[in-house]
Amino acid sequence: MDDGAQDSPLFPGLEDYVPLVAGATLTAAETLKTGFAEVAICWDGGRHHAHKSKASGFCYVADIVLALLSLKKLPTPSPSSPSLPLPKPKPRIMYLDLDLHFSDGVSEAFHQPNPTTAPQILTLSIHHNSPGFFPASPLAALPDPSSDSGFDPFTLSIPLAQGAFNTTYKRMFTLIDRTREIFNPDYVVVQCGADGLAGDPYAVLNWSLGGEGSMGWYIEKIIAWPGRKLLLGGGGYNSPNVARTWAYLTSIALKAPLDLEASIPDHSAFPQYAPSFTMDVPAGFMQDTNEEEDLKRIEEAYERIFVILEERTRAFNP
Numbered sequence: 001m002d003d004g005a006q007d008s009p010l011f012p013g014l015e016d017y018v019p020l021v022a023g024a025t026l027t028a029a030e031t032l033k034t035g036f037a038e039v040a041i042c043w044d045g046g047r048h049h050a051h052k053s054k055a056s057g058f059c060y061v062a063d064i065v066l067a068l069l070s071l072k073k074l075p076t077p078s079p080s081s082p083s084l085p086l087p088k089p090k091p092r093i094m095y096l097d098l099d100l101h102f103s104d105g106v107s108e109a110f111h112q113p114n115p116t117t118a119p120q121i122l123t124l125s126i127h128h129n130s131p132g133f134f135p136a137s138p139l140a141a142l143p144d145p146s147s148d149s150g151f152d153p154f155t156l157s158i159p160l161a162q163g164a165f166n167t168t169y170k171r172m173f174t175l176i177d178r179t180r181e182i183f184n185p186d187y188v189v190v191q192c193g194a195d196g197l198a199g200d201p202y203a204v205l206n207w208s209l210g211g212e213g214s215m216g217w218y219i220e221k222i223i224a225w226p227g228r229k230l231l232l233g234g235g236g237y238n239s240p241n242v243a244r245t246w247a248y249l250t251s252i253a254l255k256a257p258l259d260l261e262a263s264i265p266d267h268s269a270f271p272q273y274a275p276s277f278t279m280d281v282p283a284g285f286m287q288d289t290n291e292e293e294d295l296k297r298i299e300e301a302y303e304r305i306f307v308i309l310e311e312r313t314r315a316f317n318p
């Protein structure tokens, strides 16, 4: 492991931490495979920057990659009979990354230019991308279907400019939903990093927790998709807001959404929820710099991507 990276310093207990995080995410994946659950959550998982032999961006273990590889395979035989039907032998898995940052560790692990075999995994990351913004990866940019080298319709990105608000996210969801429709996954793995929300110290995007196009709205739509879902955590550096977010997303997964105006109950960390002391993570006053022409360019690229994705998906799975 590279211990020189400033964003991933060594710390006491690392050798215990790594198998605990990986084991938790893999256990969550196993509950879906065996039919124990239709939705599984591991908020400690979602370490999307970790590479096979390199920690990066506070990610010390590639738990998502391990979970995706595990979901490709049939479950370990268990004496207890599953309550849901077993998955088919070659299930398809869609990975959707909602973190502020590009999912380099996951997308690079499965990127395969000009694939010749049927990929079981499609990765799609919606994130901020600009020169010098972490992580540096050519895959973080808008995919170019006309590029001779490097284009893989199963490795997708939606790069957003500063200040993206619910309206921009809502528009981009149409592309995410269409991708899902074409690929028709048996499992959807969602990385729910909360650092794109307003109030995060990164202060790059202006997404909110509630309302049309919000993160809560995304999860509500995703939970309603066919197939089994694995919700994972990710980034997020305003701890009270991360707690609000993952509590709210859990309530959506349980189909019993909390009221965002509800008061935070009294507990030891209560003062940190000032000044609102409610569940909500509202948008701020940042300007959404995603111009009409930028969004149109993304939509036009995806129109071409969808044609290729449809052809490839049909060719591989006639």
Ligand SMILES: [Zn+2]
Binding pocket: 099, 100, 101, 193, 195, 234, 235, 236
């Ligand atoms: Zn992040």
